Amino acid sequence: MPPIPGSGLAKGLAVTLRTMTKRTVTAQYPDVQPELPPRTRGVIGLFEENCTVCMLCARECPDWCIYIDSHKETVPPAAPGGRERSRNVLDRFAIDFALCMYCGICIEVCPFDALFWSPEFEYAETDIHELTHERDKLREWMWTVPEPPALDPGAEEPKEIAAARKTADKLRAQEEREAQEAREAQETRETQEAREAAESPEDRSDRAAEQEGQE
Amino acid sequence: MNDVLDVALRLLIVFAVFMVVPLVVGQAEHKVMAHMQGRLGPMYAGGFHGWAQLVADGVKFAQKEDVVPAEADRRIFQMAPAVALLPYLLVIVAIPIGPGEGAVGQVVDAGIFFVLAVMGVGVLGSLMAGWASANKFSLLGGLRTAAQLLAYELPMLLAAASVAMAAGTVSLPGILNAFEWWWLPWQIVGALVFFVAGLAELQRPPFDMPVADSEIIFGAYTEYTGLRFALFLLAEYAGIVVLCGLTTVLFLGGWHGPFGADGLGWVWTLLKTGVLAFVVIWLRVTYPRLREDQLQKLAWTTLIPLALAQIALTGIVKVAIN
Ligand code: SF4
Ligand code: SF4
Numbered sequence: 001m002p003p004i005p006g007s008g009l010a011k012g013l014a015v016t017l018r019t020m021t022k023r024t025v026t027a028q029y030p031d032v033q034p035e036l037p038p039r040t041r042g043v044i045g046l047f048e049e050n051c052t053v054c055m056l057c058a059r060e061c062p063d064w065c066i067y068i069d070s071h072k073e074t075v076p077p078a079a080p081g082g083r084e085r086s087r088n089v090l091d092r093f094a095i096d097f098a099l100c101m102y103c104g105i106c107i108e109v110c111p112f113d114a115l116f117w118s119p120e121f122e123y124a125e126t127d128i129h130e131l132t133h134e135r136d137k138l139r140e141w142m143w144t145v146p147e148p149p150a151l152d153p154g155a156e157e158p159k160e161i162a163a164a165r166k167t168a169d170k171l172r173a174q175e176e177r178e179a180q181e182a183r184e185a186q187e188t189r190e191t192q193e194a195r196e197a198a199e200s201p202e203d204r205s206d207r208a209a210e211q212e213g214q215e
Numbered sequence: 216m217n218d219v220l221d222v223a224l225r226l227l228i229v230f231a232v233f234m235v236v237p238l239v240v241g242q243a244e245h246k247v248m249a250h251m252q253g254r255l256g257p258m259y260a261g262g263f264h265g266w267a268q269l270v271a272d273g274v275k276f277a278q279k280e281d282v283v284p285a286e287a288d289r290r291i292f293q294m295a296p297a298v299a300l301l302p303y304l305l306v307i308v309a310i311p312i313g314p315g316e317g318a319v320g321q322v323v324d325a326g327i328f329f330v331l332a333v334m335g336v337g338v339l340g341s342l343m344a345g346w347a348s349a350n351k352f353s354l355l356g357g358l359r360t361a362a363q364l365l366a367y368e369l370p371m372l373l374a375a376a377s378v379a380m381a382a383g384t385v386s387l388p389g390i391l392n393a394f395e396w397w398w399l400p401w402q403i404v405g406a407l408v409f410f411v412a413g414l415a416e417l418q419r420p421p422f423d424m425p426v427a428d429s430e431i432i433f434g435a436y437t438e439y440t441g442l443r444f445a446l447f448l449l450a451e452y453a454g455i456v457v458l459c460g461l462t463t464v465l466f467l468g469g470w471h472g473p474f475g476a477d478g479l480g481w482v483w484t485l486l487k488t489g490v491l492a493f494v495v496i497w498l499r500v501t502y503p504r505l506r507e508d509q510l511q512k513l514a515w516t517t518l519i520p521l522a523l524a525q526i527a528l529t530g531i532v533k534v535a536i537n
Contacts, residue, residue: 012501016251026255 237452279441299340326387345435356434373522406466
C-alpha cells in the first residue's frame with residue numbers, strides 16, 4: 001500500500017512534539033554534579049604506601065608520561081647477626097595529564113595495587129604545564145577512589161579473600177585444638193586433685209587412728 | 216489636542232506591543248526548540264530559566280562595532296535593516312485584536328491590500344541588504360529572496376482574496392464582523408496556503424534557502440554586525456507575529472470564540488496567534504531546509520493551484536448561498 005501523502009510530514013511533527021514532552025537530557029553540570037559510574041576514568045590516584053618503585057607503570061605507559069625518581073636505602077638487619085637489606089624509596093612520582101590518554105595500562109600493570117582510577121575530573125588548569133601532578137596530589141586523589149563494586153550474586157569468591165579465609169580457618173582450628181588440649185589437661189588435673197581431696201580425710205583419720213593405736 | 220493624544224497613545228501601545236511580542240516569540244522559540252531537541256535552552260540570563268536571554272542578546276548586539284564594508288553602498292546598506300523592520304510595525308497598526316474601535320491601532324478601509332502590500336515591502340530590506348553588501352554570498356541571498364518573494368506573493372494574495380470574496384469586504388474588521396464559524400472548514404485550504412506562503416516570505420525554515428548558512432553563510436545578512444543585524448533578526452520575529460496575527464484575523468475568526476467573545480475577544484486573538492506562532496516554531500524544528508528548486512516547485516505547482524481551487528470553491532459557495 002502506498003503511504004498516504006503527507007504522512008511522513010505528520011510523523012516528523014509527531015516526533016518533535018513527543019520529544020518536547022519528554023525529559024531533557026541536558027546535564028546541568030556546574031549546578032548539578034554528574035552521577036558517575038564507579039569505574040569512571042577521571043584521574044589516576046597513587047596509593048604510594050603500596051608502591052615499590054618497580055617502574056613497570058612508567059615503562060608500559062604508551063605516552064611516557066609517568067615520571068618516577070627513587071633512591072636506595074639500606075635497612076639494618078631485622079635480627080642481630082642478619083644481613084642488611086636494601087629498599088627503594090620513592091622520591092618523585094608524577095603523571096603528566098596533558099599527555100595521558102587515559103588508557104589505564106599503568107593501572108593494569110601495577111603488580112602491587114598502587115594505582116587506581118578515581119572518578120574525580122575537576123582538575124583543569126589554565127596552564128598546560130600545571131597538568132603534571134605530583135605524588136602528594138596523586139595521593140590525595142586516593143581518597144576519592146570509590147569502593148570496588150560488589151560482586152555479582154553467586155560469583156566466585158575473590159582469591160585474596162579465599163586465601164585470607166583459609167589462613168584464618170587454619171588459625172582458628174589450631175587455636176581450638178590448643179584450647180581443647182588445654183581444657184583436657186585442666187580437666188585431668190582437676191579430677192586428680194578432686195580424687196586426692198576425696199581420699200585425704202579418710203587417709204588422715206586412718207593415719208590418726210594408726211597413730212593413736214601406736215600410742 | 217485630544218485627537219493628537221489619542222493617536223500618540225495608540226502608536227505608543229502599538230510600539231510597545233511591537234517591541235515585546237516578538238521578543239516573547241523569540242524566547243518561546245529558544246525554549247520550544249530546545250525541548251523539542253531534548254535540550255533545556257538558555258537557563259542563566261535573568262535567573263529563572265533564562266527568561267532575559269534575548270534582552271542580554273540585545274545588550275550584546277548594541278555593544279558590537281557597526282561595520283560597513285569598504286566596497287558597500289553605504290547609505291543603502293545602512294538603511295536596509297530599517298526597511299526590513301518598519302513595514303511590520305505598520306502592519307501591526309492595522310491588525311484588529313478585538314471588536315470595536317479601541318482594539319485596533321488604525322482602521323484601514325482597504326485593510327487586506329494595505330497589509331499585504333506593506334508586508335511585501337519588508338522583503339525589500341533583504342534585497343537592499345543583499346545588493347548593497349558588495350558580497351557574492353549576500354547577492355546570492357538577495358536574489359534567492361527575490362525569487363522566493365515572486366513565487367510566494369501570488370498564492371498568498373490569492374488566498375487572501377478568497378477570504379475577501381467570502382466576506383464581501385477588504386477591511387480587516389469588516390471581514391471579522393462577517394465571520395461565521397463554518398468559514399473555518401470552508402476556507403481551510405486557503406488558510407494553509409496563506410500560512411505556508413507567509414512562512415516562505417518570512418524566510419523561516421524550512422523555507423530559509425535565502426539564508427542557507429551552510430552554503431551562502433547568512434545570505435543577505437552576511438556583512439551585518441551589531442545592532443543592524445539585531446534589527447534583521449527582530450524583523451524576522453516581528454514577521455512571525457504579523458503572519459500569525461493575519462492568519463488569525465483572516466481565517467481563524469480573530470476575536471470570535473466559543474464563549475466570552477464580547478469582553479475578552481482580544482484574549483482569543485492572542486491565543487490563536489500564540490498557537491500559530493508555536494506552529495511556526497514547530498515546523499522550523501521538524502523539517503529540513505527545502506532546496507531552491509523544490510521551493511519553487513512547491514509554490515508554482517502546489518500552492519497556486521490550491522489557492523485557485525479555493526477561490527473557485529469560495530465563489531461557488533457564495534453564489535449558492537445568495
Ligand atoms: S593511563 Fe595510559 S597514558 Fe595515562 S599514565 Fe597510565 S599508561 Fe600512561
Ligand atoms: S607499577 Fe605500581 S608499584 Fe611499580 S612503580 Fe608503578 S605504581 Fe609503583
